[in-house]
Amino acid sequence: MDTPVTPHSNYLTDGYTLKSWLLTRDHKRIGLLYLFSVTSFFVLGAFFAAVIRAELLTPAGDLVASDTYNRLFTMHGVVMVFFFLIPAIPSVLGNFLVPIMIGAKDLAFPRLNLLSWYLYTFGGLFTLWALVNGGVDTGWTFYTPYSSSFSNSNVALVIVGIFINGFSSILTGLNFIVTIHKMRAPGMTWFRMPLFVWAHYATGLIMVLGTPVIAITLVMVAAERLLHLGIFDPKLGGDPVLFQHLFWFYSHPAVYIMILPAMGVMSELVAAFSRKAIFGYQFVAFSSLAIAALGFLVWGHHMFVSSESVYSAMAFSLLSFLVAIPSAVKVFNWSATMYKGSISFEAPMLYVFGFIGLFMIGGMTGLFLAAIAVDVHVTDTYFVVAHFHYIMVGASIMMFMGGVHFWWPKIFGKLYHEFWAKVAAVTIFLGFNLTFFPQFIVGYLGMPRRYHAYPPEFQLWNILSTAGATVLAVGYAMPAFYLLHSLLKGKPAPSNPWGAKGLEWETASPPPTHNFETPPVVTEPPYNYAK
Amino acid sequence: MAPRVDALYYFLIAVTAFFTLLVAGLVIYFAFKYRRKLKDDAGAPIHGSMWLEAAWTIIPLIIVLVIFGWSSSIFFSMARPPAHTLDVYVVGKQWMWKFQHPDGRMEVNELHVPVGVDVKLTMTSQDVIHDVYVPNFRLKADVLPGKYTHMWFKATKPGKYHLFCAEYCGTNHSGMVGWIIVQERAEYEQWLAGSLGQGTTMAQAGEKLFKDLACSSCHQTDTIGRGPTLVGLYSNKVNLDSGSTVVADDAYLRESITNPRAKVVAGFQPVMPSFQGLVSEEALLQLLEYIKSLKATPSNATGVVSPPAPASPAKK
Numbered sequence: 001m002d003t004p005v006t007p008h009s010n011y012l013t014d015g016y017t018l019k020s021w022l023l024t025r026d027h028k029r030i031g032l033l034y035l036f037s038v039t040s041f042f043v044l045g046a047f048f049a050a051v052i053r054a055e056l057l058t059p060a061g062d063l064v065a066s067d068t069y070n071r072l073f074t075m076h077g078v079v080m081v082f083f084f085l086i087p088a089i090p091s092v093l094g095n096f097l098v099p100i101m102i103g104a105k106d107l108a109f110p111r112l113n114l115l116s117w118y119l120y121t122f123g124g125l126f127t128l129w130a131l132v133n134g135g136v137d138t139g140w141t142f143y144t145p146y147s148s149s150f151s152n153s154n155v156a157l158v159i160v161g162i163f164i165n166g167f168s169s170i171l172t173g174l175n176f177i178v179t180i181h182k183m184r185a186p187g188m189t190w191f192r193m194p195l196f197v198w199a200h201y202a203t204g205l206i207m208v209l210g211t212p213v214i215a216i217t218l219v220m221v222a223a224e225r226l227l228h229l230g231i232f233d234p235k236l237g238g239d240p241v242l243f244q245h246l247f248w249f250y251s252h253p254a255v256y257i258m259i260l261p262a263m264g265v266m267s268e269l270v271a272a273f274s275r276k277a278i279f280g281y282q283f284v285a286f287s288s289l290a291i292a293a294l295g296f297l298v299w300g301h302h303m304f305v306s307s308e309s310v311y312s313a314m315a316f317s318l319l320s321f322l323v324a325i326p327s328a329v330k331v332f333n334w335s336a337t338m339y340k341g342s343i344s345f346e347a348p349m350l351y352v353f354g355f356i357g358l359f360m361i362g363g364m365t366g367l368f369l370a371a372i373a374v375d376v377h378v379t380d381t382y383f384v385v386a387h388f389h390y391i392m393v394g395a396s397i398m399m400f401m402g403g404v405h406f407w408w409p410k411i412f413g414k415l416y417h418e419f420w421a422k423v424a425a426v427t428i429f430l431g432f433n434l435t436f437f438p439q440f441i442v443g444y445l446g447m448p449r450r451y452h453a454y455p456p457e458f459q460l461w462n463i464l465s466t467a468g469a470t471v472l473a474v475g476y477a478m479p480a481f482y483l484l485h486s487l488l489k490g491k492p493a494p495s496n497p498w499g500a501k502g503l504e505w506e507t508a509s510p511p512p513t514h515n516f517e518t519p520p521v522v523t524e525p526p527y528n529y530a531k
Numbered sequence: 532m533a534p535r536v537d538a539l540y541y542f543l544i545a546v547t548a549f550f551t552l553l554v555a556g557l558v559i560y561f562a563f564k565y566r567r568k569l570k571d572d573a574g575a576p577i578h579g580s581m582w583l584e585a586a587w588t589i590i591p592l593i594i595v596l597v598i599f600g601w602s603s604s605i606f607f608s609m610a611r612p613p614a615h616t617l618d619v620y621v622v623g624k625q626w627m628w629k630f631q632h633p634d635g636r637m638e639v640n641e642l643h644v645p646v647g648v649d650v651k652l653t654m655t656s657q658d659v660i661h662d663v664y665v666p667n668f669r670l671k672a673d674v675l676p677g678k679y680t681h682m683w684f685k686a687t688k689p690g691k692y693h694l695f696c697a698e699y700c701g702t703n704h705s706g707m708v709g710w711i712i713v714q715e716r717a718e719y720e721q722w723l724a725g726s727l728g729q730g731t732t733m734a735q736a737g738e739k740l741f742k743d744l745a746c747s748s749c750h751q752t753d754t755i756g757r758g759p760t761l762v763g764l765y766s767n768k769v770n771l772d773s774g775s776t777v778v779a780d781d782a783y784l785r786e787s788i789t790n791p792r793a794k795v796v797a798g799f800q801p802v803m804p805s806f807q808g809l810v811s812e813e814a815l816l817q818l819l820e821y822i823k824s825l826k827a828t829p830s831n832a833t834g835v836v837s838p839p840a841p842a843s844p845a846k847k
Contacts, residue, residue: 066702139699145676146659146701150625234677235808240660241675275567276574280584305662306673307680310610314603321595325588332587333579335554338561341574345566353558360554364547367595371602373536374543376609377669380662380697444540446666448697451705455693499571530576 010510025110031096033117041083048076053469056462061453069452070137077140082162083124089261093403094200100504101194103185103520108178116171123165130157144232144243148224159218166215173207176200187522194526198285199264202292206253214250241306248299256295258392262399269402270334272500273349274341277527280333287326294323304375320370327363347421351402354429362390383443386436394432409493413510416486427475434468501527535605536669612683616651620816623661623674626703635732640709645719651683657812662698679781686713737821759796765823770797
């Protein structure tokens with residue numbers, strides 16, 4: 001392993017003024033701006049969740065009023081989905097790593113990249129402003145005609161916030177696609193790209209193709225609300241179910257915006273800590289594209305009880321079962337990658353184990369929901385809440401945390417305290433399961449979601465869930481301390497602390513402003529660990 | 532229905548447990564067996580195996596297809612009500628459930644049904660989307676404004692079962708709950724006899740509306756008026772002036788009242804005004820029940836609780 005080298009100058013030493021950050025066009029600095037922003041929104045969203053869990057400790061709705069509770073779960077969903085989960089991995093790790101991994105100096109459109117951060121931040125602040133001004137109580141799904149004709153909350157303002165934010169997603173996706181097509185280093189063929197890059201390519205496609213649909217849909221809700229154009233409200237001649245079709249046409253693929261980059265991180269981590277090539281590289285690469293494509297064809301499974309016709313429900317059910325296959329293939333491939341590897345157990349690898357656990361349970365319970373007969377019973381109950389938290393939160397957070405820990409030495413050139421990082425990883429995993437596993441049970445017993453008060457027979461499971469949330473909160477808080485400590489007092493990191501393969505480990509930690517001292521030329525396949 | 536859903540559910544749990552334990556077992560075994568022994572060790576040069584890849588693509592595919600077939604067969608039974616059912620009409624509103632029995636009884640947040648009888652709910656909402664959810668029956672269906680949806684069930688055990696609104700509908704969503712009360716026949720008959728609202732059946736109420744709203748001036752029962760006669764119309768085919776045909780079901784009748792020009796019967800002028808907003812959801816359902824009662828041949832109802840025969844003007 002290399003000896004620690006702190007390069008004479010790097011992207012962090014390139015300017016210390018606020019202006020040097022706020023007007024930067026360096027993808028690495030923009031990645032860090034995003035890291036700051038998405039973490040702030042995460043803390044905010046987690047706060048809402050904490051109040052929700054405290055309220056649900058007892059069956060009676062006694063901690064906050066119903067209207068407040070409805071605003072809390074709505075804002076929790078809006079903030080976590082649109083301002084944390086969707087941008088988290090692509091905008092932070094993707095922004096930082098995609099250009100370095102393919103040997104480029106930057107993304108194809110650095111100014112658009114900076115613009116995307118400003119759009120994200122303005123969209124977010126706008127949404128916060130709406131929150132201070134009375135909040136929104138429609139649920140993050142904005143179902144009509146409640147959202148368009150009935151809700152007395154700040155629906156239109158929040159929609160504007162999400163609308164603005166959507167452009168940041170489109171610009172990020174566009175940047176990835178163009179960069180991956182046009183800026184690969186000499187010798188970096190498509191099948192030499194790290195799987196992280198493949199995953200971000202697939203994610204970019206969904207961002208560019210899907211986001212405009214949600215933007216238009218939300219504009220239509222605002223138009224009906226403000227101008228009384230009859231689109232969704234039957235009293236004005238509209239169709240409320242039309243909204244659900246449009247909404248889920250984006251929002252189901254949006255789940256893949258959250259999970260595909262996590263799968264990308266997973267592939268990097270499992271290869272690095274097994275010191276072994278990914279088992280079935282091409283299968284894993286193509287399964288990302290298969291998921292991106294099939295993901296656009298399954299939206300109707302959110303609507304099995306919304307008066308969908310019997311045959312269209314069956315078609316969506318079948319397609320939903322099919323989209324499970326590429327995900328299953330990936331899990332088997334990652335597990336097989338460990339076979340005859342050389343496995344070590346640093347903190348990021350613990351997140352790999354956590355990811356496999358949560359992703360298996362989240363993915364398998366997806367089969368329950370694709371099976372219409374079972375879905376009819378469990379949809380809109382806590383079973384669904386548990387399922388989507390496992391898959392899009394659990395799996396994404398595991399890999400967001402795993403990725404941040406894995407690349408932390410590269411990003412900041414500092415090492416963190418390994419012991420505490422491991423403790424945090426285990427705490428988060430245990431806390432997560434204790435929070436959400438009881439929700440599967442209480443959901444099958446029939447507890448509907450979005451209930452401020454609930455019948456007393458469901459209390460036991462809610463107490464367990466709230467206890468888990470407390471453990472989870474402790475787990476989430478720990479990195480704030482040891483990572484901050486690492487920034488201030490951490491030991492300098494060598495350029496390749498894990499002995500991992502990939503162009504990002506061949507350049508200095510932190511990387512120089514233009515990523516490489518000399519432009520790299522790629523001569524070997526990815527994950528070329530065995531000599 | 533519940534035992535069939537549960538059987539599939541337990542099968543799914545078994546499949547989940549099997550694969551989760553299989554993968555977890557392998558991962559833990561590999562992690563232990565192949566843990567790094569020397570600092571600079573690297574893994575073996577294995578890049579994949581076509582056979583394995585094919586196997587773990589095709590085996591899960593077969594399993595999900597089995598689940599799909601199984602689930603769909605249950606879903607078919609759920610989606611198709613039997614021919615003869617005890618009909619109950621449901622109107623959801625923020626934040627209560629209103630039930631109308633064909634014999635005119637109204638209930639709020641409580642629905643009494645006899646055990647062992649096929650019950651069909653015809654449901655609509657007068658404001659936002661709601662959802663009738665009875666966990667014990669493993670059944671759920673959205674209740675939409677401007678549209679009828681259906682749900683049917685046959686309760687097998689007397690008891691009191693939770694009814695939840697499962698589609699978020701605003702402030703007091705979690706208070707929009709009620710009970711399905713399943714009673715033995717005798718007990719149910721007693722409840723029927725003792726409850727309020729007797730006297731006017733839904734069809735009779737509908738007939739009164741039919742006159743009050745002056746529907747009867749055009750839709751006559753013995754001759755052809757300015758509008759087509761409605762006798763013997765329900766669930767039969769109607770020829771439209773567009774040349775196509777449509778079955779006169781709940782959705783068609785509802786549309787013909789609220790938006791008459793959408794489908795005009797062949798041979799008639801589009802002169803009927805819209806009654807959108809002029810009749811409440813309950814009244815619409817009463818009109819519907821009245822139109823259903825206008826049978827071409829004398830009615831011989833087969834339902835367990837046949838409503839008192841409405842004074843049918845169809846009889847000469």
